[in-house]
Structures are given as C-alpha cells and as structure tokens.
Amino acid sequence: MSDTAPTTDHRALRFLTAGSVDDGKSTLIGRLLYDSRAILADQLENLEQRAAGEAIDLSLLTDGLEAEREQGITIDVAYRYFATRRRKFIIADAPGHEQYTRNMVTAAAGSDAAVVLVDITKLDWRRPPVALLPQTRRHALLAHLLRVPSIVFAVNKLDAVGDDAGAAYAAVEQALRAFAQEAGIAVAAVVPVSALRGDNVTRRLDAAWYDGPSLLELLEHLPTTQERTDGALLQPVQYVTRDEAEDGDAGIKGSGHQARVFWGRIAHGTVQIGQAVQVFPSGQGAVVAGLRRAGREVDSAQAGESAGIVLDRQLDISRGDWIASPASLGVHPRFSATLCWLDTEPAVPGRKYWVRHGHRWVQARIAQIRHRLDIHTLVPAEAESLQVNDIGEVVIELQQPLPLEAYADNRVAGAMILVDAASNRTSGALLVRAPADPA
Template sequence: MKALRFLTAGSVDDGKSTLIGRLLFDGQAILADQLDTLERRAAGRPIDLSLLTDGLEAEREQGITIDVAYRYFATKTRKFIIADAPGHEQYTRNMVTAAAGSDAAVVLVDITKLDLTQDEVVLLPQTRRHSLLAQLLRVPSLVFAVNKIDALADPGAGFAKVKAALDKFAAAAGLNVAATVPVSALRGDNVTQPLDAAWWTGESLLQVLERLPTSTERTDAPLSLPVQYVQKDAYQSAGTGFQPRVLWGRIAHGAVKAGDTIEVLPSRQTAVVAEVRLAGEVVGSAQAGDSAGLVLDRQLDVSRGDWIVTPGSASQTKHFPATLAWLDTEAAKPGRKYWVRHGNRWVQARISAIDSVLDIHTLQPQDAHELPVNAIGRVQMEVQHELPVEPFADNRVGGALIVVDPASHRTSGALLVDVQPATSDEAW
C-alpha cells in the first residue's frame, strides 16, 4: 500500500506535536539516543513527546510549533509521512505549505477549550480556518481528532456535543470528513489502540489512517507537463539525426509515449515525441506523477517554465477568477503588482478586483476591498503574460499559483483557480 502523507492542524496548543510524538513512540519509531535525551530532560516526570517534532530552539523555548516538521513511521500494513503544522495564525503559511502535498489532514480539537455547557458548542476559529484551507487545497480526506478527553469527568457526553458541532460545520462547509475520533495524545487513549470505553466502539486514529486512500493524479486526462529543466545530451541521437535536448518535468496529468504529438506553450509549436525517459533510461511511456524526460523529433525553443500539453487541450489567458488564501501581514489590495509562480514560470500579476471575503464563522461571503492576513477571498487576477491555468478542482498543478511580494520576497498568498477562464488578448 502506498505511503500516506498527512498533516496535523488545528489551533495552538491543541496537542498536535504531542499526538505525533505519541504515534512515533507507540510505533517504536524513536531512536534510542532520542529516547535517552527525552528521559533525561523529563527527570522522572512523564516524557514530553512534543519535543520529538519541535526541533527549533525557538520552538522549545516558547513551547510552540513555528516551522513544519516532517516525521516518518510505519506499521505492519502501511508507511506514513507526517507533517506537523503550526497552530498560530501568524504561521498559517506554513500550514498551507504542509497541506499542499498531503493525502489527509488530521485537525485536532482541544475539548478543554470549548464551552460544553452551551446547547451548541462553538468551535475555535483556527479549527474552522485550517479545515477550510485543507478543503481549498484539495486534501482528499479530513479527520477530526477530539483531543484531551482524559481531562473530562464525562468524556462520552462531551465528545458527543463536540462531534455534533463538527458535523454541523462540515455539512455547512461541504467538507469530506473521513472520521471524527476521540483521543488523548498525552495518555495515548485511542491513538494507536482502540479506546476501552463503553461509550466508544469505533476505530482508533491509527486504524482510520491505515485505511485512508492516497491522492492519485489523473492519467485519463490530456497530457500536462510543466518543464522544469532542459538537458542537452552529450551524444547524437540516431533516431532524430541531431544532438537532442531532454525536456524534464513532473507530469501533472495525462500520459505520454513515443510517437505522441505534443504542443509547447506559450509558443504553440508542435512536435512528435521521439523518446520518453525515466531516471535517465528510455521507457515506453510515462504517466501522471512521473518525473519524465521527453526528447522531441525536432528542435524547438523550449525553456524552463513552458508547458508541454496535448495539442488543443489547453487554453491560455491573462485574466481568471481564483480563491486567494492571503498569508502576508500587509493586506492584499487591488491594483498592486506581485510576482506569481505557475508551474515553473514566474510572471508579474495584480489583483484586478476583490469580489468577497469568506466569513469563517458564518461561511458566507462578505463584501471586501482588501484581504487581511489569514483571510480567504474570491478575487479576479490579471497576469502580464498568458498562462495555461486550469480549475484547481481538476488539476492541483495547473490550477495553483503562489503570490510573492516583489519588495520583501515574502510568500504572500496561495491562488487556486476557480473555473475555466476565457481566453483573452487584452493588454497588460
């Protein structure tokens, strides 16, 4: 079974790092010297499992997670790659980075932070924000882990209330929730072993993770390959009659084989594929997810940032609507110029209009003239040169762009193309 890449998310101090530490500890994925260090630091007290992921000195000093930490462990049935994402609002960009390549998101909910005396439990803003971001970034599966149930006198009743609030939120937001499970990351309840309680007969968190599917790229779609690197061969190809260049890139969707006709964007020149290579070896074909090299039957002007597609399958545009997750402390405003990266190409861009901002509490769009930090809004984008963008729902590569501030070089936002845009030749 393919390794599952998942991230932990949620509000600050919900226990994300401790949960990962528990998975590593119970899964015997901790080296002996690491365990010795933790035991010495504990000095007879319970081991602080969060230190297994909080690797930066600033993280250990402040007791918070700042950067994304990746850890690996395996069970008898599956391998896992875990991303521990920060919970603080100011580090939301790190959470977005972790979510972009994940197969699942485990959103922790600290039950001790919620008012269980209310008829309807009110969820924390970061719980809602991280869940919505995971949905926007097309993370296939979402798991809610209700943490710290060991701190309640009646954990069954408390969990039932929180689950009802999560179910209502998920239904309103259209979230694909694979499971909602109670856990105690500190004590280990229902993390790797099922909970021994009359009020819970469901799976443990690990059992849920072991059955979740991994994301797969579409192989039945037209070819889409962003060129990352152009390599000049040191020999002359007998089939082409010239010293060929190999056009390398990771196939976003579709498949390619020798003899296929391809189109290069933005030039719209066409050629026939003479060879397909994987890891330097000539192969019969390659498909979505493969890092492939293509040798064409004739020399074309192709460089990093171009796209190789099935002829006629992709349109190019300078204008498109998108969902923008804004990550910069300086608000996003219409008219200001930014750099955007699409695939492996950088172009200048600007926000021509902000249509709305999402209220994460009501899940309703609100009128807005700017997007503050951590806001999620719908915008209209203009780029200086035509790009072959696609709806993000169809293509996670062709439908995603990052926004960079040209002065500070900070990553300012994540753009997700909403719908198939119309081709436009208007001037920049």
C-alpha cells in the same frame, strides 16, 4: 470506513496535523512516534532525563527550534517519519498559532490527509450547538481549499472530562459534522483521542460509546493522492538537457545531433512515443520522438512519474513551458481565483506582484477583490482588501497569458504563489477557480 478493510494503497501516507494552539498536535505526533518505536535510544534517554521521574513530555520530539521549546508552541513545520507493519508515514506538524497560518498552507499543499485536532477542554460542549474555535474552522477550510483528499477531526484531551467523555465527544462530533456539511467538506472520520494518555491513538479505545478504529488504524487505510492517468497529457517543463540522439528516436534517426530532452513530473494523463503534443504558451505542435525515465529509454510514462520527452522538431522550449495534448489547455491573461493571503501587508487591488505558475515567473496585479470569506459564518463578505490569513475571491491580470486549469481539476496547473515584487516575500497562495474571467 471499515476498520477491517484491507489496505490497498501501500505508498507512504503524507499527512499533516493542524488545529489551534495547545490542542496537542506535537504531543499526538510524539505519541505516534513513541508507541511505534520510531525514537532513537539517545532521544528517549534525553527525554527520560528531562522528565526526572515524571511523565515524558512527548511534544519535545517535534518542537525542535529553540524558540519553540522556550514558548511551548510550534512555529515551523516539523517533518517526522515512522512506519508500521502496514505502512510508512510522513508527518507534517503544522503551527497552530494564527500568525503561522502560512506554514500550515505549505504543509497542506503536498499532503494526502489532514488531522485537525480539536481540544475538547476549550469548548463549552454542555451547551449545544457547540461553537468551534476559529483556528479549527480556518485549518479545516484551508485543507479543503487546498484539496487535501482526506480530512480527519481528532477530538483530543478526552481524559480531561472523565466520565462525561462520551457525551462530550458526541456533542463535539455533531458540531464538527454540521460545520463540515455547511462548508462542503467531506470528512473521512471523527475520532476521539487522548494524546497524553495514549487512548485511541495506536490502540483502540475501550469504551461503550465508541466502537470505531483507532487513529493509527484509520491512517493505515486512507488513500494517497492519486494522479489522474486518463485523459489529456499535462507536463510542466522543469529543465532541459541534451542527449546524444538514439537510433530509436523517430524523426531524428541517424542525425548524430544532440537531442533536447524536456524533463518534468507528469501532472496528469499519459505520454507515449508517436503521440501528438502541443507546447504552451507558444501553441506550437510536435510529435513525441523519444522518452526517458530514470536514465533509460521507455515507450510510455504516466501521471506521477518524472519523464524526459524528446520531440521530432526543434522548438523553442525552456523551463516554465508546458507540454500537453493538443487543444487541451487554454492560455489566459485574466482569471478568478481563491486567494489565501499570508502577508502582513494587506492585499489591495492594483498592486503588482510576481506570480509563479509551475516553473514560470510572470508579473501580475490584483484587478479586483470580489469578497472575503467569513470563516465564522462561511458567508462571503464585501472587502476592499485582504488582511493576513484572510481567504477571499479575487481577479488576477497577468502581464503574459498562462495555460491554466481550475484548481479543482488539477493541483499543478491550477496553483500559484504570489510574491511581493518589492520585498520578495511570499504574499499569498492562488487557487484558480475559473481559468478565463471576463473583463
């Protein structure tokens, strides 16, 4: 990406920082907030008092929980906001410890970009090929599986290697790009930084061996997630209201009854008055008689917008149903999926769970564990169960068929969470691979 390219996407960029423990994630975010002057005066005064004349500990700006400050690690996902003249940003500081990988999955699900930090002091960069840390590989894989559009590797703590910074960065960059190519990850950039000293974070690095943009410059030019506005309509029904029918609502003109409005955020496609639609999972058809958006009537709405759809027929539709273009979805009782396991209790075939798909809850069971992904070799390995933080491919059987799409095609209709029926713990994240799977 050219650092001189104009910014074409002015929407706020949601990005997460991830990596291994003590890679400097909280310090990096603190540096971004500090250099962009997004710190309140009383916060800055408190940090200066704590420092007592020493360098300010910028990680304290994000480690907000008492347990985090005591242990010096990030536990929960911390969200922070800042802006430059070019753009607004929403940052999610994800935990680095393997125990809290589930928090990182939560942060990645709605992010436009992921900044994976790599602590160069933990790597033996003098002996190529450089072996990356397991958490670096795991977090990059999770961001890729969760379809985070832009993945950036930030090689941190270059100040600690002194005059060898150029050679160290080159060796680590080569290892990162080799891993990404093997895993099928499209890398937006690999940038060198020193979060502690501020090198190449908000201002470009003055070094003969690097002539690319600073991290902030790169973030200012990354695209946000663009919902697909072409093709078939897909809208999950989040809630149902009743409005007094308007004269413009085709098919119910002058009826005087209260029109039912089906609200939700359009996942992909567009909708307009007069358009034929189909309701899933029932399969019933209807025509769009009216549309509501932001408290007013409109003629059309598109992906990314929240809209209320009025139909020309009275159908049995409730929260959890889907409104889509006719014959655009398939309803399936069994499917294959990538499973990111987050529970301390292992995933085993035959055990029953609750699945949440969109806004609908359905009972399900793991019918088969096909394999577990070895994050070190990226080779599928045989497995009879999945342990906490494992990633594997499974087959799921549903008590009721659901309208599904592959997660690679749509993050809304292809994503689910798996909840333990006994403990109500969120046990896993499901990403649909193939909507229909043969028995």
